Amino acid sequence: MSTFRDSASGSQPYKDPTPLPDSVPRVQELGATSAPLKSAAFFIGAYCKEYNEDFMLCKNEGRGDPGQCLKEGRRVTRCATDLINKMRENCLEQFDTHWNCLELNNQEYFACRKPERALNKCMFEKLGLTKTIPGTPAGKKQVHEVENPIYTTVQR
Amino acid sequence: MSIQYRQDLPPPGGFDAIKYKRNLPFRGPSGLVILGAVTAVCAYGFYRVGKGNLERRELQREKVWSRIHLVPLLLAEGDRDAYRRQQAALQREREIMKDVKGWEAGKSVYNNTRYRSAESIVVL
Numbered sequence: 144m145s146t147f148r149d150s151a152s153g154s155q156p157y158k159d160p161t162p163l164p165d166s167v168p169r170v171q172e173l174g175a176t177s178a179p180l181k182s183a184a185f186f187i188g189a190y191c192k193e194y195n196e197d198f199m200l201c202k203n204e205g206r207g208d209p210g211q212c213l214k215e216g217r218r219v220t221r222c223a224t225d226l227i228n229k230m231r232e233n234c235l236e237q238f239d240t241h242w243n244c245l246e247l248n249n250q251e252y253f254a255c256r257k258p259e260r261a262l263n264k265c266m267f268e269k270l271g272l273t274k275t276i277p278g279t280p281a282g283k284k285q286v287h288e289v290e291n292p293i294y295t296t297v298q299r
Numbered sequence: 300m301s302i303q304y305r306q307d308l309p310p311p312g313g314f315d316a317i318k319y320k321r322n323l324p325f326r327g328p329s330g331l332v333i334l335g336a337v338t339a340v341c342a343y344g345f346y347r348v349g350k351g352n353l354e355r356r357e358l359q360r361e362k363v364w365s366r367i368h369l370v371p372l373l374l375a376e377g378d379r380d381a382y383r384r385q386q387a388a389l390q391r392e393r394e395i396m397k398d399v400k401g402w403e404a405g406k407s408v409y410n411n412t413r414y415r416s417a418e419s420i421v422v423l
Contacts, residue, residue: 160387161384161386161387161390162383163379163383163386165380167379167382170379172376172379173372178342180369180372180381181369182367184364184365184366184368185364185365185368187368187372188367188368191371191372194371195368195371195372198371198374198375199370199371202374206413206414207414207416208414209377209378209379209381209382209385210378210382210385211380212378213379213382214374216371216373216375216376216378216379217375218375218376219371219372220372220375220376220377223372240415240421242326251309252358252361252362252365253358264340276360276361276364277364278360278364279357279360285357285358286354286357286358286361289354289362292354293350293351293354294349294351294354294355294358
C-alpha cells in the first residue's frame with residue numbers, strides 16, 4: 144500500500160522527473176508573488192516594452208504553440224528579473240512598503256497611493272521610469288496622481 | 300351704622316391689554332426652504348456619484364493595464380512549463396509505442412497542421 148508523500152519533506156532533494164530538454168537554455172524563473180508583481184507591473188511594462196511586444200507578436204504568429212516563442216519568452220523573463228533586481232537595489236524600502244500595503248488591502252491600487260507615490264518618485268529619480276496608464280482621457284490627471292480621490296479607504 | 304363699602308375698581312394702572320392676537324411659535328423652515336435644501340443635497344450627491352463613476356472607470360483601466368503588462372511574463376513562464384510537459388508526453392509515447400511499426404509519436408489525428416493543445420495532461 145502506498146501513501147502520499149510530500150516531495151518537499153523527503154530526504155532526497157526534489158528531482159524533476161521530466162525536465163526541459165537540454166536543447167532549451169535554462170532561465171531562472173522570476174518567482175515573485177502577485178503583490179510584488181502588481182506593484183512592479185507598470186515599471187515592467189515600461190522597462191521591458193520591446194521584449195514584451197516582441198514576445199506577444201511572436202505568440203500571435205505561433206497561434207498558441209508553446210514551443211514557438213521560447214527564446215523571446217526567456218528574454219521577457221530575464222528582463223523582468225533584471226528590473227526587479229534593480230528595483231530591489233535602488234528602492235527596496237519603498238517597494239517593500241508598497242507591495243506589503245497591496246497585500247493588506249486586497250491588492251487595490253487606490254488603497255495604497257501614499258506608498259505608491261514614494262515608490263514612483265524613487266523609481267523616477269533612480270531609474271528614470273514613470274508609471275503611465277495608457278488611454279487616460281486627454282487633459283485629465285492620471286488616476287494615481289489625483290490629489291483628492293473619491294475612492295479611498297475608510298481610514299485615511 | 301353705616302356700611303363700609305368698597306367699589307370694585309380696576310387695579311391701579313388699569314387692566315392688561317387683552318391678548319387677542321394669535322400666538323403661533325416658529326414652526327421651522329418653510330416647505331420651499333426644505334425642498335431647496337433637499338434638492339441641493341441631492342444635486343451634490345449625484346455630482347459626486349458622477350465623479351466617482353469616472354474615477355472608477357480610471358481605476359478599472361489602471362487595474363486592467365497592470366495585468367496587461369504582466370501577461371507576457373506569466374505567459375512565458377507558462378509556455379516553458381507547457382513545452383516541458385509536451386516533450387515529456389512525447390517521450391512517454393515513444394517509449395510506450397516503440398514496438399508498434401509505423402507509429403509516429405506526437406502525430407496529430409487531424410490533417411490540419413494548426414497547433415492544438417493536448418487534450419489531456421499528466422500532472423508530473
